[in-house]
Amino acid sequence: MLCKNFLYPMLLRYFEEISAIPRGSGHEEGMVAYLSRFAKERNLSFYTDEFKNVLIRLPASEGYECAPSILLQGHTDMVCEKNRGVEHNFLTDPLKLCVEDGWLRAKGTTLGADDGVAVAAMLALLDGASEAHPELECLFTSCEEAGMEGAVGFDYSLIHSRMMVNMDGCDDGVILAGCAGGLRSHINLPVEEEASEEPCVEIRVGGLAGGHSGEDIHRGRINAVKLLGEILAHLLVLYKDLRLISFWGGDKDNAIPREAEAKICLADRDGVKRILSELEKKLHENLVPEDEGLFLAVTDAPSVESVMDRASTERVIFLAAKIPNGVFAMNEDLKDQVSTSRNLGGMFADITGAKAIFLSRSDYDENIDYSAGELEFYASVLRGSCHHSYRFLGWNYAKESEIRSRYGEAYRAVTGNEARVETIHAGLECGHIKHAIPDMDVISVGPTVLNLHSPEETLNLDSFARFFEILLETLKYH
Ligand SMILES: [Zn+2]
Numbered sequence: 001m002l003c004k005n006f007l008y009p010m011l012l013r014y015f016e017e018i019s020a021i022p023r024g025s026g027h028e029e030g031m032v033a034y035l036s037r038f039a040k041e042r043n044l045s046f047y048t049d050e051f052k053n054v055l056i057r058l059p060a061s062e063g064y065e066c067a068p069s070i071l072l073q074g075h076t077d078m079v080c081e082k083n084r085g086v087e088h089n090f091l092t093d094p095l096k097l098c099v100e101d102g103w104l105r106a107k108g109t110t111l112g113a114d115d116g117v118a119v120a121a122m123l124a125l126l127d128g129a130s131e132a133h134p135e136l137e138c139l140f141t142s143c144e145e146a147g148m149e150g151a152v153g154f155d156y157s158l159i160h161s162r163m164m165v166n167m168d169g170c171d172d173g174v175i176l177a178g179c180a181g182g183l184r185s186h187i188n189l190p191v192e193e194e195a196s197e198e199p200c201v202e203i204r205v206g207g208l209a210g211g212h213s214g215e216d217i218h219r220g221r222i223n224a225v226k227l228l229g230e231i232l233a234h235l236l237v238l239y240k241d242l243r244l245i246s247f248w249g250g251d252k253d254n255a256i257p258r259e260a261e262a263k264i265c266l267a268d269r270d271g272v273k274r275i276l277s278e279l280e281k282k283l284h285e286n287l288v289p290e291d292e293g294l295f296l297a298v299t300d301a302p303s304v305e306s307v308m309d310r311a312s313t314e315r316v317i318f319l320a321a322k323i324p325n326g327v328f329a330m331n332e333d334l335k336d337q338v339s340t341s342r343n344l345g346g347m348f349a350d351i352t353g354a355k356a357i358f359l360s361r362s363d364y365d366e367n368i369d370y371s372a373g374e375l376e377f378y379a380s381v382l383r384g385s386c387h388h389s390y391r392f393l394g395w396n397y398a399k400e401s402e403i404r405s406r407y408g409e410a411y412r413a414v415t416g417n418e419a420r421v422e423t424i425h426a427g428l429e430c431g432h433i434k435h436a437i438p439d440m441d442v443i444s445v446g447p448t449v450l451n452l453h454s455p456e457e458t459l460n461l462d463s464f465a466r467f468f469e470i471l472l473e474t475l476k477y478h
Contacts, residue, residue: 007129007472008465014120014127015104019112020094024080025146027091028052031076031119035140044126051153052076052142058126060135067134067478070403071161071440072125074118074168075144075151075429079252079453082109084206084259086455105458113449113459115144118167121468125475129468133475137161144168144429145254145453147184147390151429156436163403165474166430169446170215172463175407176444178423179431180214180339181394182361183368184253185375189319189354189384191312196243198265200301201272203228205249207293210258212452213343214361214426217256218327218336220288224260225249225347225356229320231279231296232262235272236317242266243307244316250346253359255453257346263301273298306351315382316354320347323358323378331363331423338425340367354384361425363394393431395442397423403441403474410473414466445470 021030035054039046046056054076060067080090086108096107105111122138137159142150169176205224210216228249236242242264249260266272280296287294308316325344331337340362347356360371372388379386404421411419430442447467448460 007124007468010124010127010129011120011464011468014123015116016097018116018119019097019106022091022093023077023112024090025077025143028076028142031140038123038126042126047158049154051150053150053154054140055158056126056138056140058133058136058138061131061133064132064134064478068163069135069137069161070475071137071139071159071164072122073139073141073164073166073429073433074115074122075141076119077143077145078112078114078116079110079145079255081255081453081455083455099461102461103458104461105456109455110453111457111459113457114170114452115168117447117449117459117464117467121167121471124468130472130475134478136475141429148392148427148429148432151432156433159437162437162439163441164430164433164443165403165407165471166428166442166444167446168428169444170449170452172446172448172460172467173417173420174445175404175411175419175421176424176428177401177404177421178397179395179428179444180361180363180425181365181368181392181431182359182427183372183388183391185358185360185372185386185388187319187356187358187375187379187382187384187386189315189382191316191349191351191353192309193306193351194243194309195305196265196307197303198241198243198267199269200245200263200265200303201269202261202263202299202301203231203272203276204259204261204297205231205294206259206297207295208258209290209456210256210454212426213254213256213345213359214338214341215424215452217341217343217425218338219290221256222287222291222294223325223344224257225320225344226325228260228262229317229322231276232264232317233321235264235275236314239266239268242313243310244313244349245304245307245351247316247320247347247349247354250344253343253345253357255345256343258454265303265307269300308351316349319354319356319382320344323375329367337423339363341425342371361427363423365394392427393435395428395431395434398441401441401443404443406477407443407445407470407474409477410470413473414470
C-alpha cells in the first residue's frame with residue numbers, strides 16, 4: 001500500500017494548505033495566487049483568466065509522450081455554511097479541521113471537501129505523485145457553487161485532451177456518467193403595510209439536516225421554509241387577525257433550508273404556543289432520522305407599528321407554503337435516480353416586499369422549461385414577478401466511454417470490486433465542458449464525502465487515499 005504509507009500524507013498536506021485559504025464562491029483570489037505560485041515554483045506552464053480559473057500542465061512521464069493527454073478538473077471554491085452561533089468569517093478565517101474516527105471535518109462549518117479533494121489530488125499529481133502518466137491538463141475552476149461561472153467562462157480552445165476526469169463526485173464506489181440540468185428562478189412579491197397594535201410572536205423552525213437540493217431531495221428531509229410556511233398557512237385559517245411582519249429562511253437555491261423564522265402579530269399568543277407544541281410532537285412521529293433534532297420555538301416579541309396587511313400576509317404565506325416542491329419524477333431506467341425536482345432554497349419577506357429563490361432540476365430540458373412556466377404562473381397569480389437568473393446544462397449518458405472503462409478497470413485492480421455506473425441529479429461543470437467540447441469523453445468521480453453543503457460535511461480519509469490510488473492506476477493505462 002504505497003499510497004497510504006507515502007502519498008497519503010502528501011494529499012492531506014495539500015488539503016490542509018488549501019483549507020487555510022478562504023475560498024468561498026466568488027472569493028477565489030487567494031487560490032489563484034496560491035496555484036500560480038505553486039506552478040511557478042515547479043516550472044510548470046500555467047494560465048489564468050478573468051474568471052479566476054487556473055490551468056496547469058504537467059508534461060507526460062517518460063514513455064508516455066505519445067499517450068493521449070487527460071484533462072483533470074475540479075473547482076476551487078466551496079459552499080460557506082456555518083451553524084448559527086458559530087464564530088467564523090469565511091472571508092478571512094482558515095477552516096478548523098479535525099479528525100474523528102477516520103473522518104475529516106471542520107468545526108462548525110462546511111469542510112470544503114467539495115471540491116478541495118480535487119484540488120489536493122491535482123496538486124499532489126503536479127508535485128510528482130505519479131510516475132507513469134500521459135500529459136495532464138489540470139483545470140481548477142472557480143465559482144462552481146454559485147453559478148459555475150468559471151466553467152462557463154473558460155476558453156476551452158486551450159484544452160487538447162479528449163478524455164476528462166472531473167473530481168466533484170462524492171461516493172467512492174460510483175462512476176458518474178451523466179448529470180441533470182437546472183434553472184434558478186426568483187419570485188418577487190410586492191406587499192402592502194398597515195398599522196398594528198397587536199402583540200407579536202416569533203416562531204422558529206430549526207434542528208433540521210438540510211442538505212444538497214439535488215442529491216438529498218429524495219431523502220424525505222424537511223424543508224424549513226416549507227414547514228414554517230405550512231404552519232403559518234394553518235394558523236392563517238384559524239386566526240383572522242394574524243398578520244405577517246417578517247419571514248426569513250434559507251439563502252441558497254442549492255441547499256435545503258435547515259432553519260426558518262417568522263414574526264407575526266395576533267391577539268391569541270397562548271393559542272399559537274399551544275398549537276405549535278402539539279404540532280412539534282406530531283411531527284416527531286414521522287421524521288427521517290437525520291431530522292430528529294427538529295424543534296418549533298415560539299417566543300413573545302416586541303410590538304411593531306407596521307405589519308403586512310391581510311391580503312399581503314396571505315400571498316406571502318402562500319409563496320412559502322403552497323408552490324409544489326421536492327421530487328416530481330423518478331428516472332424510468334435507472335433505479336433510485338431522481339429525474340425532475342424543485343427546491344425552494346430561500347425566502348425573505350418584510351413590509352418592503354417578499355422574495356423567494358427556487359432551483360428546478362431535470363434530465364430533460366422540456367421539464368425545466370415547464371417548471372419555469374409554472375413558477376411564472378404562480379408569480380402572476382400572486383401579483384408578483386418571476387425571473388430566471390441562470391441555467392446550467394446537463395450531460396447525457398454515453399453508452400461507450402474509454403475513460404470510464406479505464407477508471408472501472410483501475411477500480412477493480414485497487415479494490416477487487418466493481419464500481420457502480422450512475423447519473424446524478426445535480427449540475428456538474430461537466431455539462432458545460434461537454435457542451436463546449438462535444439467529443440470530450442467524461443467521467444466524474446471522487447472519494448466519499450457526506451452531508452455536502454452543510455456544516456456536517458465530512459470526508460472519509462480511507463476513501464480519499466483509495467480514490468487517489470485508483471486515479472494513479474487510471475493514468476497508467478496507455
Ligand atoms: Zn462540488
